[in-house]
Amino acid sequence: MPSSPDPASRNWLDAISVYRHPRVVGMLFLGFSAGLPLLLVGGTFTAWLRDLGVELAAIGFLSWVGMAHSIKIFWAPVVDRLALPGLTRLFGRRRSWMLAAQAVIGLSLAGIAMTDPRETLWLVAVFAILAAFGSATQDIAIDAYRIEAVSRDRQGAMAASYVFGYRIALLAAGAGALHIASSGGWSLAYGAMAALMAVGVVTTLIVREPEVEVDASTRQLEQRVVDYLDRTAHRGWRRDLTAWFIGAVICPFADFVQRFGLSALAILLFIGTFRIADIFMGVMANPFYLDIGFSKAQIANVAAAFGLAMTLTGAAIGGLLVARFGIMRILIFSAFLAPITNLTFSWLATLGPELYGLVIAIMADNISGGIAISVFIAYLSSLTNTAYTATQYALFSSIMTLPGQFLAGFTGVLVERIDWMWFFVSSALIGIPAIMLAFVLARIANPDHIARPGRQVAPSQA
Numbered sequence: 001m002p003s004s005p006d007p008a009s010r011n012w013l014d015a016i017s018v019y020r021h022p023r024v025v026g027m028l029f030l031g032f033s034a035g036l037p038l039l040l041v042g043g044t045f046t047a048w049l050r051d052l053g054v055e056l057a058a059i060g061f062l063s064w065v066g067m068a069h070s071i072k073i074f075w076a077p078v079v080d081r082l083a084l085p086g087l088t089r090l091f092g093r094r095r096s097w098m099l100a101a102q103a104v105i106g107l108s109l110a111g112i113a114m115t116d117p118r119e120t121l122w123l124v125a126v127f128a129i130l131a132a133f134g135s136a137t138q139d140i141a142i143d144a145y146r147i148e149a150v151s152r153d154r155q156g157a158m159a160a161s162y163v164f165g166y167r168i169a170l171l172a173a174g175a176g177a178l179h180i181a182s183s184g185g186w187s188l189a190y191g192a193m194a195a196l197m198a199v200g201v202v203t204t205l206i207v208r209e210p211e212v213e214v215d216a217s218t219r220q221l222e223q224r225v226v227d228y229l230d231r232t233a234h235r236g237w238r239r240d241l242t243a244w245f246i247g248a249v250i251c252p253f254a255d256f257v258q259r260f261g262l263s264a265l266a267i268l269l270f271i272g273t274f275r276i277a278d279i280f281m282g283v284m285a286n287p288f289y290l291d292i293g294f295s296k297a298q299i300a301n302v303a304a305a306f307g308l309a310m311t312l313t314g315a316a317i318g319g320l321l322v323a324r325f326g327i328m329r330i331l332i333f334s335a336f337l338a339p340i341t342n343l344t345f346s347w348l349a350t351l352g353p354e355l356y357g358l359v360i361a362i363m364a365d366n367i368s369g370g371i372a373i374s375v376f377i378a379y380l381s382s383l384t385n386t387a388y389t390a391t392q393y394a395l396f397s398s399i400m401t402l403p404g405q406f407l408a409g410f411t412g413v414l415v416e417r418i419d420w421m422w423f424f425v426s427s428a429l430i431g432i433p434a435i436m437l438a439f440v441l442a443r444i445a446n447p448d449h450i451a452r453p454g455r456q457v458a459p460s461q462a
Contacts, residue, residue, distance in 0.1 A: 018157040018323045019316075023149045026207045027158050030098075030142050031165025032172075033200025037105050037135035039173040040112075040193055041065050041128045047178065048186045049124075054117055062125055068132040070401075072140055076394035077249045079140045092209030094148065097141035099204050104134030106197035113190035138200070143397070144390040147381040148210035152447070156322025156330075159377035163315040163370070167308055172196065252388035252395075259385070263445040267383065270437040271396055272403045274376055277338045277431030278369055279404025281345070281424060284411050288345065288420055293353030302358050307366045314370020321371070322378050328438075328446045330375045335438040337368035339431035342424050349420040376400070382447035 018024060039045070049059050079097050083089075087096035108131035117124040146158050173193060181189040257264050289299045321330045344361040351357040380400070384392045407430075415423050 016320065018154050018319070019161070021150065021154060021157070023207065024154060024157045024161050026203055027146060027149075027161040028165040029199050029203040030145070030207075031162035032169040033102060033165075033197065033203065034135075034139055034142050034162070035166035035169030036173050036193060036196055036200075037109070037131055037138075038069075039170060040109060040177070040190070041132045041135070044173055044177050045128060048181065048189075049117055051181075051186070052116075052118055054121065058121060062128060065125070065128045065132040068129075068136040069139065070398065072136040073391075073394045073398050075137070076140050076391045077252070079137060080144070080252070080388060080390040091204075094141055094145040095204050095207070095209050098138060098145065099201065101134045101138035101141060102197055102200045102204065105131050105138065106194050106201070108134060109190050109194035109197065113187045113194060140390045140394055143393045145207075145210060147384055147389050147393060148386050149207075152327070152378075152382055153323055155378035155381045156327070156374050157319040159374045159381075160315040160319030160370075162377070163373055164312050167312055171308070249391070252385070252391040255385050255388060256383070256392060260445055263441070266437060266440055267445060268399060270434060270441055271380070271399045273431075273434040273437065274335065275338070275372065275400055276404040276407065276434065277342055277427055278372070279401065280408055280411060280430055281342050281427035283408040284415060284423065285345075287415075288349070289358070291420065292349060294358060298355060298358065302355070302362055306359065307362045310363050310366035311370040311373075314367035314372075315374045316370075317367070318371035318374025319378075322375055327375060327379050327382060328442050330371070331379055332435075332438045332442060334368065334372040334375050335431070335435045338372060339428035339435070341365045341368045342428040342431070346421045346424040346428075349424065379447060 046059050046062070049062065083093070084096045084100055087100060090096070091099060108127045111127040112124055112131070115124050115127065142162075146162060147155070150158055177189040177193055180192055260267060285303070286299065289303060290296075318330065318334070321333075341361075341364040344364045348357045348361045380393060380396045383396065411423070414426065418426070
C-alpha cells in the first residue's frame with residue numbers, strides 16, 4: 001500500500017481536493033445504494049403494512065427482518081473469501097458481491113411491489129427477508145471496497161461521501177416513497193425504489209476493482225494454516241472445509257490480535273464506547289422534544305430536515321479535517337464533542353420549547369455527529385488488513401453499536417427516575433471512557449503512525 005502523505009505537510013487546498021477523487025465521487029452513489037433498502041424493510045415497510053390494515057402483532061414480528069444488519073458478522077467471512085461462479089472472474093472479489101447483493105435487493109423490492117400482503121403476507125415476509133439480507137451483504141462488500149479502494153488519507157472523504165449518499169437514500173426511501181404511495185399507491189412506490197437500485201448497479205459496473213496484495217506478515221500467518229493442514233489427518237471435503245474456516249474466520253481475528261497485541265483489547269473497548277453517548281441519548285430525543293412542548297411540525301422541520309443538513313455538513317467537515325490533520329487528532333476532538341454537545345439538550349430542557357434553542361441544540365449535535373461518523377469510519381478502516389477487510393470491518397461495526405443499543409434499552413427507566421436535564425448530563429458522562437481511551441490509543445496505537453497491512457496498486461484509478 002502506498003504511504004499516505006504526512007497530514008502536517010498538506011494545506012487546505014490539498015485537503016479540499018480529496019473530494020474530486022473519482023473513487024470518492026463514486027462512493028456517493030454506492031452510499032445511496034447502501035442506504036436505499038434500509039427503510040424499505042424498516043419504517044416505510046411497517047407504514048405500508050399498517051396502511052393496508054395488517055395486524056400490529058404481525059407488523060411487530062416482521063420488524064425482525066432488520067436484524068440482518070446486526071448479525072452480518074456471521075457471513076462476512078463468506079463475502080471475504082468465497083468466489084461467486086462467473087461473477088468474480090468477470091468483476092473481481094468486491095464488485096461481484098456488490099452486484100449479486102444489488103440484484104437480490106432490486107428483485108426483492110420488485111417482488112414486494114407485486115405482492116398484496118392482505119392476501120399473501122408470508123410471501124411479502126420472504127421478499128423482505130431477502131431484501132434485508134441482500135442489504136446487509138451489500139454493506140459488507142461496499143465497506144470492504146471503500147477501505148481497499150484508496151489510501152488512508154482519503155478514508156475520511158470516502159466516509160463523508162458515503163454518509164452523504166446514504167442519507168439522501170434515506171430521504172428517498174422515507175419521504176420519497178411515502179409521497180409516491182400517497183398519489184400512486186404502494187406498489188408504484190416499491191417499484192420505483194426497486195428501479196433506483198440501478199444507481200448502485202451502474203456505479204459498481206463503472207468503478208474498478210481495488211487491486212491488493214497480501215503483505216509478508218499475513219503470508220506467514222496463512223502459511224501456518226498450510227503447515228497445519230499438511231499435518232492433519234483430514235482429507236477431501238473435511239480438509240477443504242477446515243482450510244476455508246481457518247482462513248476465513250480464524251485468521252482475521254488472529255491477524256488483528258497479532259498486529260496490535262495487548263492494545264487490541266483497548267481498541268475494541270474504544271470502538272464499543274466511542275458512539276455510546278450519541279446512541280444512549282438518541283433513543284429518547286423525539287420523546288424529549290414532545291414532552292417539553294415542541295409540535296410535530298417543528299420536530300419534522302428542525303430535528304429531521306435541518307438536522308439532516310447539519311449531519312451532512314458535519315460529515316463533509318470531518319472528511320476535510322481527516323485529510324488535513326490525520327485521523328487521531330480529529331478522533332480525540334470528536335470524542336470530546338459528543339458529550340459536550342449532549343449538554344446542549346440539558347440547556348434546552350431548562351429553556352423549554354423555544355425554537356431557537358432547538359435549532360442550536362440540533363446544529364451542535366448533528367454537526368458533531370457528522371464529524372464523528374466520518375472520522376470513526378476512517379479510523380475503523382485504518383485498523384483492517386486488506387486480506388480480511390470485510391470480516392474485520394463487520395466485527396468493528398457490530399461492536400460499535402451493540403453496547404450503546406443495549407444501554408439505550410434502560411433510558412426510559414432512567415428518565416422516569418430523573419428529569420430530562422439530568423438525563424442528558426448522564427448521557428454526557430457516559431462518554432468520558434471514550435475520551436480517556438482515545439488518549440491512550442494516541443500513544444500506543446496511533447493509526448497515523450502504523451502502516452495498514454496490504455499494498456494497493458493504482459489507487460488513483462476510478
